[in-house]
Amino acid sequence: MNTVMTSENLTSGDIVINGSVGTPFCDDAKMSMRNVNVFYAENQAIHDVSLDLAKNQVTALIGPSGCGKSTFLRCINRMNDLIPQCKVTGSFVMDGAELYAKNMDPVLLRARVGMVFQKPNPFPKSIYENVAYGPKIHGLATSKSELDEIVETSLQKAGLFNEVKDRLDKPGTGLSGGQQQRLCIARTIAVSPEVILMDEPASALDPIATAVIEELISELKEKYTIAIVTHSMQQAARVSQKTAYFHLGKLVEMGDTKQIFTNPSHQLTENYISGRFG
Amino acid sequence: MTTTHLAFAVIIIALFSYWLGIKRAITVAGGEQHTRQLVSLPSQYGLLTAFWCGLPAILFLLIWSAIEASIVDSLLIQQVMLTLDTTAQQNMSLLVNNIKILAEKVQLNEDVSAATALQLQHAAYYTELNTKATWLKTLLTLVIAVGCVAVLLTKIKQSFHARNNLEKIVSGLLFTCSGIALLTTIGIVMSVLFESIAFFSKVPVTEFLFGTQWSPQIAMRADQVGGSGAFGAIPLFVGTILISTIAMCLAIPVGLMIAIYLSQYASPRLRSVAKPMLEILAGVPTVVYGFFAALTVAPLIRDFGILVDLPIVAESALAAGLVMGVMIIPFVSSLSEDALTAVPAALKEGSIGMGATHSETIRKVLFPAAIPGIVGAILLAVSRAIGETMIVVMAAGLAANLTFNPIESVTTVTVQIVSLLKGDQEFDSAKTLAAFALGLMLFITTLALNIAALKIVRKYREQYD
Amino acid sequence: MTKQDPQTMPRSAVTEKIELGLAKRHRRENIFRAFGLTAVIFGFILVFFLLFDITSKALPAFHQHWVKVDVNYSEKSLRYAAGDNLADLSYRNTLRKSIYETFPEVKARRDKRQLNGLFSSNAEFAIKEHLIANPDHLGTTQPVWVRVDDDVDVYLKEVEKLGEPLVRIDQKEAQWIKTLVDNGAIEKRFNIEFFTSSDSREPELAGVRGALTGTFLTMIVTLVLSFPLGVAAAVYLEEFAPKNRWTDMIEVNINNLAAVPSIIFGLLGLAVIINLFGMPRSAPLVGGIVLTLMTLPTIIIASRASIKAVPPSIREAAMGLGASRVQTTFSHVLPMAMPGILTGTIIGMAQALGETAPLLMIGMVAFIVDVPSSFTDASTVMPVQIFLWADSPERGFLAKTSAAILVLLGFLFLMNASAAYLRRRFESK
Incomplete structure (x- = not known):
């Protein structure tokens, strides 16, 4: 079902989005986004969104498809720079530094803010080379043994090391879907980012692989600040501490996950999580 | 009637029989109003009749035209044999030719006083044979055309499935057309193979493949066929490899960089001007490149050589190779661009998302992923360089020097094929046959390269589809 | 050596390590990009050079120089007797005599041959056609325009200072050409024959x-x-x-x-x-x-x-x-x-x-x-x-x-x- 705002399925008048409800700001914020607008050529994809990512917590971005949650996520590590017609306004601040400032190097930014994609995308290289890719280009390892060390710890943290330790020189594309996605996570954490952005990381996986990934996310939040875009409300409820609900490019509600799922303040949020559309 | 006239006549008869077929169909149906009684449309009966009329007649005409000349010749030779003694029969082909020319002169009422009575007699016989053949051809063609129509018209009944028959004929025709490509290949293989076998009976294969002396002109003198070392093709192979290497040294880096820049960096505006630029480079005929190489680039390179005190010959391998490289640039760049754009965008995002710079992404992720496609493109480009003819014919030399020095003159396989076959040929001399042996080598090499390239490219496509 | 797991390092340490290499990596990026752009520009230069080279070489072919000869159609030089067919007369002789009359100072046989060489081999046919078209000109002197030889044509198109020798035109020939030009006897015309005539051994007559x-x-x-x-x-x-x-x-x-x-x-x-x-x-x-x-x-x-x-x-x-x-x-x-x-x-x-x-x-x-x-x-x-x-x-x-x-x-x-x-x-x- 993809129709949203019609008089048949939504009754009350207070569903018009006038600013967001809940608490988009938190005290211990790793990143703070303020008044963000995103345009693709003439179309505005994000309308005046402000929210914080709490340090060492998992923030879930949910909402019906086309609501702009992925777009917002990609703006955080400036992946949208790759799209020429895309224009971003507002401020993105991480540890006091403005991400869209002139002197901010997107290369460094993307090393500090890693990204895991919807479809597992391991490079057509060996498992070892996949994980070593980041440390190599960034010059993080000065010796082979140091590199080996990084690869091993990264794979361990991604919970993949025991499965692949005997075939590190085999191509990464030969792994199963879930393993591939964990390989991509290992690849991302190999450059020790501070924030990890995950764009529906489990949507292409079967339930068992999804459970493994979710467990991994819960472990990772000890060290990293994580933002995850997901289609599945159950997943958001399981892995996240904070949840932001997006609708048609606007932030509708933001708050503690528990509160959002048990007692949403906004009519739209309630409609969405109770499955009346989405 | 000439064959062309006859063909036209057959077409007119076919058009007429189209009308006849329709008429007949309507008649058997019992009038205009009852055509629904027929199992097919009246026009289908008409078309079928027309095909029945035209196809056999045209087919006959083609076969007849192909064999007529040789039959007439053999009949003429028989006649000449009867009247001449054996000594005069030595130069039969010349004799026959003279008779034909004489016959033509007689027909044009030219002066034939120089001819002997016997020759005139032969000429008259030849003319008579030709006339008979033409009459026979005309008669048979028309009989076949009309006869087939008559047979078909009697077959037309209410229950006669014209449509099915028609469609069988049409699909048969289409099938035949699709076979032409296969016939072409068979023709190529046969023609180069047979002449090559004839050549290798005169010159040993090992000598051709491993000999280092190439001077085919020597074989024109009597009794010097083979054994003289004049047909060693190694210098030609080396020359071909040298010029192709120079070409690839220019085309691969430039073509690849153009492909990378256009697919990864260029703005849509630059792309929209650069694409036509490459199309122009690709569309310029090779003879134009040859002219450019021989009259502009070669003198430039020679002048440059004089400037740096380096003696560069006018027909240096460098000039031909560089211009050939220019010709191949668009070929390499468009195929490599296809290979690069076929790499899934997710890989590029993955790399950029980790903080790799654009060029690191290209060099370490995109390029390795596209390597099979690029290798395929390069193999096809090499095959094209090896088979390229006009540039080397116009800008490279004829002398078979065994050297890898790019500022000297070398010759190539294709240059030698052209120079051996350009003038008049005698089909039994080793010189002429050598061209076909070279053609065979060229065909085998390029075929192997093409098959390998297509295989690699196809496998690569499957990987990402 | 102490092994350091980057994940346990303080965050800023990793960032610092990355920052160390950034300048070099961006420089490499720019060089790579410049290489790509150079290749594309090289392609453009090639196309322009190729087209410019051919066009500039081709332009002269669309024009051809013609020279006016005052042809003396005297019956004597034509070896004409009453009743003769006008197509069978001695035009070559006539043409030569007319040319010599234009340059009376040329006496030596070798010079005369050189002088003849300035005119297209087709010239005698041109004056023949003129007479056949105008039979009444028999016995009179008429100006007839004929093509110059290809060497002269090339000379006229390429020479900077008339009268100077160039390539296949020597000092003497250059002077004659100068005289002709000074007398207004040379004219440059659009070479329509390039499209209307066929191949020839003589460049000035050849067409496509x-x-x-x-x-x-x-x-x-x-x-x-x-x-x-x-x-x-x-x-x-x-x-x-x-x-x-x-x-x-x-x-x-x-x-x-x-x-x-x-x-x-x-x-x-x-x-x-x-x-x-x-x-x-x-x-x-x-x-x-x-x-x-x-x-x-x-x-x-x-x-x-x-x-x-x-x-x-x-x-x-x-x-x-x-x-x-x-x-x-x-x-x-x-x-x-x-x-x-x-x-x-x-x-x-x-x-x-x-x-x-x-x-x-x-x-x-x-x-x-x-x-x-x-x-x-x-x-x-x-x-x-x-x-x-x-x-x-x-x-x-x-x-x-x-x-x-x-x-x-x-x-x-x-x-x-x-x-x-x-x-x-x-x-x-």
Whole structure:
């Protein structure tokens, strides 16, 4: 079902989005986004969104498809720079530094803010080379043994090391879907980012692989600040501490996950999580 | 009637029989109003009749035209044999030719006083044979055309499935057309193979493949066929490899960089001007490149050589190779661009998302992923360089020097094929046959390269589809 | 050495490590990018240089210098007696005498020969034609414009200061030319003959009409054969062929045939079409057949792609109404695929138009003065004409060659532009 705002399925008048409800700001914020607008050529994809990512917590971005949650996520590590017609306004601040400032190097930014994609995308290289890719280009390892060390710890943290330790020189594309996605996570954490952005990381996986990934996310939040875009409300409820609900490019509600799922303040949020559309 | 006239006549008869077929169909149906009684449309009966009329007649005409000349010749030779003694029969082909020319002169009422009575007699016989053949051809063609129509018209009944028959004929025709490509290949293989076998009976294969002396002109003198070392093709192979290497040294880096820049960096505006630029480079005929190489680039390179005190010959391998490289640039760049754009965008995002710079992404992720496609493109480009003819014919030399020095003159396989076959040929001399042996080598090499390239490219496509 | 796990390092340490290498990495990025841009610019320079080089060499060919000779049609020099046919008179003698009268100071035999050399060998025919057209000029002196020799023509086009020797014109000849120019006896005219006359050994007389006609005839044969054959083959392979080894073989075969060097097709033409079937050498018919075999793969591949692009729903709709496979194909699929097929055909024809090598093999390389009038006449084509002229030592042919190239490129441009136009119209629908 993809129709949203019609008089048949939504009754009350207070569903018009006038600013967001809940608490988009938190005290211990790793990143703070303020008044963000995103345009693709003439179309505005994000309308005046402000929210914080709490340090060492998992923030879930949910909402019906086309609501702009992925777009917002990609703006955080400036992946949208790759799209020429895309224009971003507002401020993105991480540890006091403005991400869209002139002197901010997107290369460094993307090393500090890693990204895991919807479809597992391991490079057509060996498992070892996949994980070593980041440390190599960034010059993080000065010796082979140091590199080996990084690869091993990264794979361990991604919970993949025991499965692949005997075939590190085999191509990464030969792994199963879930393993591939964990390989991509290992690849991302190999450059020790501070924030990890995950764009529906489990949507292409079967339930068992999804459970493994979710467990991994819960472990990772000890060290990293994580933002995850997901289609599945159950997943958001399981892995996240904070949840932001997006609708048609606007932030509708933001708050503690528990509160959002048990007692949403906004009519739209309630409609969405109770499955009346989405 | 000439064959062309006859063909036209057959077409007119076919058009007429189209009308006849329709008429007949309507008649058997019992009038205009009852055509629904027929199992097919009246026009289908008409078309079928027309095909029945035209196809056999045209087919006959083609076969007849192909064999007529040789039959007439053999009949003429028989006649000449009867009247001449054996000594005069030595130069039969010349004799026959003279008779034909004489016959033509007689027909044009030219002066034939120089001819002997016997020759005139032969000429008259030849003319008579030709006339008979033409009459026979005309008669048979028309009989076949009309006869087939008559047979078909009697077959037309209410229950006669014209449509099915028609469609069988049409699909048969289409099938035949699709076979032409296969016939072409068979023709190529046969023609180069047979002449090559004839050549290798005169010159040993090992000598051709491993000999280092190439001077085919020597074989024109009597009794010097083979054994003289004049047909060693190694210098030609080396020359071909040298010029192709120079070409690839220019085309691969430039073509690849153009492909990378256009697919990864260029703005849509630059792309929209650069694409036509490459199309122009690709569309310029090779003879134009040859002219450019021989009259502009070669003198430039020679002048440059004089400037740096380096003696560069006018027909240096460098000039031909560089211009050939220019010709191949668009070929390499468009195929490599296809290979690069076929790499899934997710890989590029993955790399950029980790903080790799654009060029690191290209060099370490995109390029390795596209390597099979690029290798395929390069193999096809090499095959094209090896088979390229006009540039080397116009800008490279004829002398078979065994050297890898790019500022000297070398010759190539294709240059030698052209120079051996350009003038008049005698089909039994080793010189002429050598061209076909070279053609065979060229065909085998390029075929192997093409098959390998297509295989690699196809496998690569499957990987990402 | 103490091992440090980057994850346990303080965050800023990793960042610092990355920052160390950033400048170098960005420099490399810029260099790489500059390389790419250089390659693209190099391509542009090549195209401009190629076109500029050929155009600048070609421009002189569109003009030709003419010289005025005051021809003394005296009966004596013509060796004319009453009742003689005007076509059979001694015009060469007359021309020479008239030339000597213009330069009375030239006495030595060698000088006289040199002086004669300044005029085209065609001049005597020009003054003959003049007299035949104006019989009443017999016995009078008339100004007649004739062509200058090609060396003089080149000299006049290239010389900076009249009267100076240059290339094949020595001091003496240069002075004579200067005199003629000073007397207003030299005129530069548009060289319409370049398009209306055929090949000649003399550059000042050579034109492209014969080659253009030959090209035209050859292209007609190629089109008439390759279009129906190519489309029929494509239709069969796309719409009728069962998927089996036979069609697989044909498919592989077509792909390979498309990459066979063109000269191999020339060998095929020579061995099979000329030697086996006994067709005439140098004929547009044979040339057309060879080029057909060569362009067929291009047309088949393009047509198949175009037919494949017709949505299956069209076929299903037609067949659902009871049309047969053949009817569906010919009345629905083919018309929809036609623009794509035509585009492919034009591109194939453009390829054939520029092809030279296979035609050398089948003898279309002969020197042919007559304009071919049928498909079996000996003839040559534009690319081969270019090849022949490029091989000629006379300097006058340099401009002619370039001009012929311009004409050929013009045709190619027109064909490709129409193909692009067709494609765009098709795509916008």
